[in-house]
Amino acid sequence: MTKKIIIAGPRGKMGAEAVQMVDKEPSYDLIACIDRKNGGKSIKDIQDTNGLPALDVPIFENPETCFQEMDADVFVDLTVPGAGFEHTKLALLYGIRPVVGTSGFSDDQLAALQDLSMTHGTGCIIAPNFAVGAVLMMQFAKTAAKYLPDVEIIEKHHDQKLDAPSGTAVKTAAMMQENRENKQQGHPDEKETLDGARGAETDGIHIHSVRLPGLVAHQEVLFGSPGQGLTIKHDSYNRASFMEGVKLCIRKVEDLDRLVYGLENILD
Ligand SMILES: NC(=O)C1=CN([C@@H]2O[C@H](COP(=O)(O)OP(=O)(O)OC[C@H]3O[C@@H](n4cnc5c(N)ncnc54)[C@H](OP(=O)(O)O)[C@@H]3O)[C@@H](O)[C@H]2O)C=CC1
Numbered sequence: 001m002t003k004k005i006i007i008a009g010p011r012g013k014m015g016a017e018a019v020q021m022v023d024k025e026p027s028y029d030l031i032a033c034i035d036r037k038n039g040g041k042s043i044k045d046i047q048d049t050n051g052l053p054a055l056d057v058p059i060f061e062n063p064e065t066c067f068q069e070m071d072a073d074v075f076v077d078l079t080v081p082g083a084g085f086e087h088t089k090l091a092l093l094y095g096i097r098p099v100v101g102t103s104g105f106s107d108d109q110l111a112a113l114q115d116l117s118m119t120h121g122t123g124c125i126i127a128p129n130f131a132v133g134a135v136l137m138m139q140f141a142k143t144a145a146k147y148l149p150d151v152e153i154i155e156k157h158h159d160q161k162l163d164a165p166s167g168t169a170v171k172t173a174a175m176m177q178e179n180r181e182n183k184q185q186g187h188p189d190e191k192e193t194l195d196g197a198r199g200a201e202t203d204g205i206h207i208h209s210v211r212l213p214g215l216v217a218h219q220e221v222l223f224g225s226p227g228q229g230l231t232i233k234h235d236s237y238n239r240a241s242f243m244e245g246v247k248l249c250i251r252k253v254e255d256l257d258r259l260v261y262g263l264e265n266i267l268d
């Protein structure tokens with residue numbers, strides 16, 4: 001059966017990639033987009049932005065009007081945390097299943113969406129990373145953390161990224177923490193002579209964020225123990241790397257009646 005899809009953020013790097021992917025998939029129908037700057041136009045009016053095709057798909061500025069007027073099955077959000085949170089709440093209220101790639105939600109925002117999804121019995125997937133290789137990296141890191149509790153994360157992204165650390169790094173740390181003994185790393189008396197030298201820290205795990213032009217999305221998880229090291233590394237070289245994961249979420253969200261956080265929970 002054809003899946004009717006709404007995408008928010010179509011002019012963005014990920015949004016434009018998702019519009020192209022949905023357009024090419026015979027069983028998907030892109031019925032609308034949400035874009036705060038182009039309400040009343042259609043995708044063909046803004047074609048060529050990040051390679052958008054000339055599609056006769058209406059654009060809504062107001063997400064609520066879009067969800068009210070368009071009878072969609074799935075809503076895909078690829079925007080920024082503030083707008084993404086509001087969009088996702090509204091989609092759940094209107095019974096449209098959200099697939100959210102937007103990163104940077106707070107724990108409170110995640111908990112609020114979890115509650116809303118549960119209350120309405122409407123499935124929702126929030127995936128910090130849609131690339132299957134990245135999800136495997138996180139799972140391998142989780143396994144390794146049981147045996148090698150000394151670990152640091154280096155994540156590297158393009159220099160247009162708004163949030164740091166990346167959603168992937170935060171999720172990797174949380175997954176490792178499920179398996180890792182609590183541990184103070186480094187010298188107990190260590191001092192930063194330059195603020196931030198040791199990166200950010202969550203549950204004793206340090207995360208270092210690199211932002212450079214030319215990069216897409218890359219992460220290394222470095223484990224150390226006396227006399228040995230282990231590095232688990234993943235690279236996304238382009239945004240097509242995320243699209244199989246988006247498709248998987250669009251397929252799986254239909255069967256859910258609650259929020260799932262992370263692609264690893266729905267991999268076949
Ligand atoms: N889960 C995953 O696998 C991946 C997730 N991401 C995440 O997806 C999100 C988008 O990434 P990317 O495409 O690279 O980012 P871009 O900056 O290229 O695109 C973001 C889009 O969101 C729009 N936007 C910004 N602010 C608002 C707002 N307040 N309301 C509505 N729309 C807004 C922007 O439009 P405007 O011009 O109006 O600002 C733009 O079209 C990020 O959170 C990123 O971390 C990225 C890659 C993979």
Ligand SMILES: O=C(O)C1=N[C@H](C(=O)O)C[C@H](O)C1
Pocket residue numbers: 103104128129130157158161162165166167168169216217218
């Ligand atoms: O902004 C990006 O580009 C990416 N964001 C996600 C994140 O914050 O982890 C996923 C991927 O790393 C690309």
